[in-house]
Amino acid sequence: MKCKNREGFTVIELVVYLGVVLGVLMINLMLIKVVQSGNPSEALFWRSFQSAWTRMTLNAKAENISYRISIRDKDVIFFPMKVKKTHYDEVNEERISVPPSIHVRSQRSMIAHDDGFASPTKIIWLDSDGNVKYNQKIQMGWSGYHVERNK
Template identity: 65%
Template sequence: MKFKNRRGFTVVELLVYLAVIIGILMINLMLIKVVEAGNPSERIFWNSFDSAWNRMIMNAKAEDIYYRVSIRDTDVTFYPMYARRHAGPIRSEHIKVPSSMHVRSIKTLTATDDGFTAPTTVIWLDQEGHVKYDQKIQMGWSGYRVEKR
């Protein structure tokens, strides 16, 4: 029995075709994950900022003190300012800003012992001057929110 001229794919050819397509999709997904991971020094900076912010909140509530937060190109500093009483010295904290980003304008915030500060937006730029992050600091202990652009 002879087969006539076949037009189409065999099962093996379809499986190979699907394997190639799936391989290309997997490579693209891995590349997207790498790009989204971003700069590790920036992740470390945001984790350090979050830790310092939470320590500021706990110290302010426990010790009845307020804080001055200075945000500059090179560093972010949390300065404790004694209000009513203090149990002992609380050190200021300095967090180094990674070289891949800088702040558009220097900001100084004051967080009172009850957590209130003026609502502020800090704009972080990349090395080329494009907006990289919007950091919105809100009143009360609700804290801040960072949005990546």
């Protein structure tokens, strides 16, 4: 019996090759995620900010109330301005602590009206060395805000 010359990969060789390539890609993706995550307390702060913003917009729509958002070095406060008597006894302020690794360039106070309108605002967050770390843009309407990290 005569063997034919074969060129190329067998199925087993192809599966092994794809497995190695997939493994290398997964390791790179995990490393990129670790590098981009930065400070975990900052990631927690931004998740908490997003949750508070969402609760504020839902409460404002449901209860027809406006909110004052006060952004300071140590904390961010979401405070209902007009509380109408409803089935809720009281709507409390929500306070989020700012991690020590960042602080706001200048304190801000703004109002998110019950119709969803908020004046467009740009908030600059600095690192401990005074360099710009995040640019946060508050937009009109319930579209909310957008945070960009400076490299």
